[in-house]
Amino acid sequence: MSKILSCPTPAVVIDLDRVTANIAKAQAHADTHGMRLRPHIKTHKLPRFAKAQMEAGAIGITCQKLGEAEVMADAGLTDIFLPYNIMGADKLARLKALAERVQMSVTADNAPTVDGYAATFSKNAPLTVLVECDTGMGRCGVQTPAEALEMAKHIAAAPGLTFGGLMTYPDTNRHAEAERWLADAVQVLADAGLPAETVSSGGTPGMWHTPSSVVTEYRPGTYIYFDRSQVAAGVATYADCALVVRTTVISRPTPDRAIIDAGSKALTSDLLGLEGYGYVLTYPEAAITALSEEHGIVDLSKCDTRPEIGDVIEIIPNHACPVSNLYDFVYLSTGGRIIETVPVAARGELT
Amino acid sequence: MSKILSCPTPAVVIDLDRVTANIAKAQAHADTHGMRLRPHIKTHKLPRFAKAQMEAGAIGITCQKLGEAEVMADAGLTDIFLPYNIMGADKLARLKALAERVQMSVTADNAPTVDGYAATFSKNAPLTVLVECDTGMGRCGVQTPAEALEMAKHIAAAPGLTFGGLMTYPDTNRHAEAERWLADAVQVLADAGLPAETVSSGGTPGMWHTPSSVVTEYRPGTYIYFDRSQVAAGVATYADCALVVRTTVISRPTPDRAIIDAGSKALTSDLLGLEGYGYVLTYPEAAITALSEEHGIVDLSKCDTRPEIGDVIEIIPNHACPVSNLYDFVYLSTGGRIIETVPVAARGELT
Numbered sequence: 200m201s202k203i204l205s206c207p208t209p210a211v212v213i214d215l216d217r218v219t220a221n222i223a224k225a226q227a228h229a230d231t232h233g234m235r236l237r238p239h240i241k242t243h244k245l246p247r248f249a250k251a252q253m254e255a256g257a258i259g260i261t262c263q264k265l266g267e268a269e270v271m272a273d274a275g276l277t278d279i280f281l282p283y284n285i286m287g288a289d290k291l292a293r294l295k296a297l298a299e300r301v302q303m304s305v306t307a308d309n310a311p312t313v314d315g316y317a318a319t320f321s322k323n324a325p326l327t328v329l330v331e332c333d334t335g336m337g338r339c340g341v342q343t344p345a346e347a348l349e350m351a352k353h354i355a356a357a358p359g360l361t362f363g364g365l366m367t368y369p370d371t372n373r374h375a376e377a378e379r380w381l382a383d384a385v386q387v388l389a390d391a392g393l394p395a396e397t398v399s400s401g402g403t404p405g406m407w408h409t410p411s412s413v414v415t416e417y418r419p420g421t422y423i424y425f426d427r428s429q430v431a432a433g434v435a436t437y438a439d440c441a442l443v444v445r446t447t448v449i450s451r452p453t454p455d456r457a458i459i460d461a462g463s464k465a466l467t468s469d470l471l472g473l474e475g476y477g478y479v480l481t482y483p484e485a486a487i488t489a490l491s492e493e494h495g496i497v498d499l500s501k502c503d504t505r506p507e508i509g510d511v512i513e514i515i516p517n518h519a520c521p522v523s524n525l526y527d528f529v530y531l532s533t534g535g536r537i538i539e540t541v542p543v544a545a546r547g548e549l550t
Numbered sequence: 551m552s553k554i555l556s557c558p559t560p561a562v563v564i565d566l567d568r569v570t571a572n573i574a575k576a577q578a579h580a581d582t583h584g585m586r587l588r589p590h591i592k593t594h595k596l597p598r599f600a601k602a603q604m605e606a607g608a609i610g611i612t613c614q615k616l617g618e619a620e621v622m623a624d625a626g627l628t629d630i631f632l633p634y635n636i637m638g639a640d641k642l643a644r645l646k647a648l649a650e651r652v653q654m655s656v657t658a659d660n661a662p663t664v665d666g667y668a669a670t671f672s673k674n675a676p677l678t679v680l681v682e683c684d685t686g687m688g689r690c691g692v693q694t695p696a697e698a699l700e701m702a703k704h705i706a707a708a709p710g711l712t713f714g715g716l717m718t719y720p721d722t723n724r725h726a727e728a729e730r731w732l733a734d735a736v737q738v739l740a741d742a743g744l745p746a747e748t749v750s751s752g753g754t755p756g757m758w759h760t761p762s763s764v765v766t767e768y769r770p771g772t773y774i775y776f777d778r779s780q781v782a783a784g785v786a787t788y789a790d791c792a793l794v795v796r797t798t799v800i801s802r803p804t805p806d807r808a809i810i811d812a813g814s815k816a817l818t819s820d821l822l823g824l825e826g827y828g829y830v831l832t833y834p835e836a837a838i839t840a841l842s843e844e845h846g847i848v849d850l851s852k853c854d855t856r857p858e859i860g861d862v863i864e865i866i867p868n869h870a871c872p873v874s875n876l877y878d879f880v881y882l883s884t885g886g887r888i889i890e891t892v893p894v895a896a897r898g899e900l901t
Contacts, residue, residue, distance in 0.1 A: 340801075340803055450659050463872055470819070493614045549560050
C-alpha cells in the first residue's frame with residue numbers, strides 16, 4: 200500500500216467518480232424538467248465541488264450560513280442564495296460586505312428580518328429577498344399564501360430590497376400539499392401585481408418526484424454524496440453513495456461484538472428515523488447499535504463472516520451532511536485509490 | 551453592550567466561575583475518598599482547563615485520541631493516559647514519539663494490540679499498559695478476571711511493556727457489579743504475582759457513588775461543565791452547568807412555535823435517553839422538539855411567557871462533550887460577562 204493510499208482511521212473517503220456521476224444525473228434531471236439547479240453546499244462544504252456543480256450547469260449555489268458563503272465567495276463562486284433570516288448588526292454587516300462582491304439573495308419570513316435588510320441595503324445596490332413559506336414542514340416560513348403576499352409587499356415597499364419570489368423546504372412526504380400551497384401563493388402574488396420570479400424548493404428526495412408545475416429552482420444538497428437515509432428513501436442505491444467513513448475494528452470482546460474506532464465524533468448521532476448508525480459495507484448484516492464519542496458498538500450476531508481486530512471496514516453514514524462537518528479534511532479517491540486530501544473549507548461555519 | 555460582550559449566535563459560552571467550582575468540588579471529593587483524579591479532557595478540549603485541573607491536584611490527564619494527547623503535550627501537560635487500543639504503524643509511531651517527550655500510558659484488551667505495543671517499545675523506555683475490562687458496559691474490554699490475568703501476563707512478558715493495572719468504563723447503573731468484577735480481578739492478579747498498581751474507572755455520574763474499595767484513580771470528564779444529562783442523573787443542578795449554547799430566535803411562524811439558529815451543528819443530535827435536545831434557560835417549559843442542521847424547532851405551547859424574534863436565549867445541551875467538538879472557539883465569561891474567546895485546541899482530533 201503506497202503512502203498516499205493509507206489513511207489513519209476514522210476518515211472520510213469521497214469517491215470522485217460517483218460525485219461526478221451524481222452531479223451529472225441531477226443536472227440532467229433538472230434540465231429535462233426545466234428547473235434551474237442551485238445546489239446546497241452544506242453536504243460537501245468544498246469549493247471544488249461547488250465549482251464542479253457550476254460547471255455542470257448550476258445557476259448558482261446555496262449556503263446556509265454567512266461563513267459558508269464567505270468561504271465560497273473567497274474561492275470564486277459568484278452567485279449565492281442564503282435561505283435564512285439574517286439578523287443582528289454583525290451579520291447584516293457581513294451580508295452587506297458579501298453582497299458588494301458577489302450576487303447575494305436571502306429569505307425572510309417575518310417583518311423584523313425584512314426591516315433589518317431594509318435598513319442595511321439601499322436603492323443603488325438592492326438585495327433580493329425571497330419569502331420563506333411553510334408548506335408543511337413545520338419549521339420556518341409564513342403560514343398562508345395571504346401571509347406570503349403581506350411579506351412580499353413589505354419587501355417590495357423597501358427601497359433597498361427587491362422581492363425575488365418564494366422559497367420552501369417542503370415535507371418530502373407531503374409533496375402534493377406543498378405544490379398546492381405554492382401554486383396558490385404564486386396566483387395570489389400575480390393577482391396583486393407582485394409576481395414570484397423564482398419559486399425555490401429543496402431536499403434531495405423530493406427532486407425526483409413528479410416534476411413540479413410551479414417550482415422554478417431547486418436546491419438539492421445530499422444528492423452529491425447520497426447516504427443511508429437517501430437509500431432508505433428509495434432515491435439512490437449504495438453503489439451511488441460517494442462518502443464512506445473508514446474505520447478500524449479495534450476490539451472483538453465477544454464473538455458477536457466488534458468495537459470500531461468511529462463513534463459519534465466520526466458518524467454523528469443522527470438516526471433520521473433509521474435503526475442503527477450506518478450501513479456497514481462488506482458486512483451488511485452488521486448492526487451499529489450504539490455510539491459513544493470514540494467507539495461504535497457493532498452487533499455481528501447475524502453475520503456469517505465477521506471482521507477481525509485490525510480490519511478496516513467502510514460505513515455509509517445515515518446522514519452525510521453533518522459527517523462532513525466533523526472532519527477538518529477528507530480523502531478523495533478515484534478508481535478505488537485515494538489520490539489526495541482536501542480541507543473541508545466551509546466546515547464548522549456556525550454564523 | 552460592549553463589543554467584547556457581543557457574540558454572534560450560535561455560540562458556546564463557558565462560565566469560568568462554575569468551571570473553577572466544579573474542578574474544586576471533584577478534586578475535594580477525590581481527595582476525601584483517597585482516589586487520584588485524572589480528568590478526561592474530551593469535555594473541554596482546552597489546554598488551559600487541563601492545566602487548571604492539574605493545578606487543583608489532578609495527577610495527570612486522560613485523552614481519547616493521539617491527536618488530543620499531542621495538543622496537550624504541546625501545551626505543556628506531562629502525564630497522559632490514553633485508554634484506547636492503539637493500532638497500526640502510523641499511530642504506534644505517533645504514540646512512541648509522544649512517549650519520548652511525556653509520560654504516556656495506554657490500555658489494551660486484546661493480544662494483537664499488545665503485540666503492536668511490544669514491537670514498538672523497548673526495555674530502556676517501556677510503555678505502561680493497563681488492561682481494559684468490560685465490567686458491564688458492553689463496549690471494549692476483557693470479559694472475565696481470568697481474561698484480564700491472561701492479558702496482564704501477555705503485557706508483562708514483553709520486555710518493552712510494563713503492566714500497569716486495570717481500566718474500566720463502567721455502566722453507571724451497574725456500579726456494584728463493576729465493583730465486584732474489579733475486586734475479583736485485583737485478587738486474581740495479586741494471586742498470580744501481577745498486582746494491579748492502578749485501577750482506573752471513569753464517568754462523571756459514577757464518581758459520586760459510594761466510594762469504591764478498589765478504584766485507585768478516576769477519569770471524570772463532563773463534571774467540569776456538566777450538562778442536561780448530568781442534571782437528569784441527579785449529580786448536578788442547572789446552576790452548576792458551565793456550558794451554554796447561546797442562540798437567537800430567528801422566526802416565530804406560529805404562536806406556539808419558535809425557530810432558533812441552533813440546530814444539530816450547534817447542539818448535536820445526542821439525546822442520551824432524554825426528550826428533546828436541550829434545556830432552555832428562562833423558558834424551562836419550552837421543548838426543543840426537533841433539530842435540522844441549522845434550525846432548532848421549539849414548542850412554546852406550555853410557556854406562559856414566550857421569546858420574540860431576535861431574542862437571545864441560552865440552552866444547556868444534553869451532552870456537553872460533543873458540543874465542544876463542534877466549535878472552533880468558545881467564549882469565556884466571568885460574573886456573567888464575556889471576557890475572552892479561546893480556540894478549542896483539541897477539537898476535531900479524530901485519530
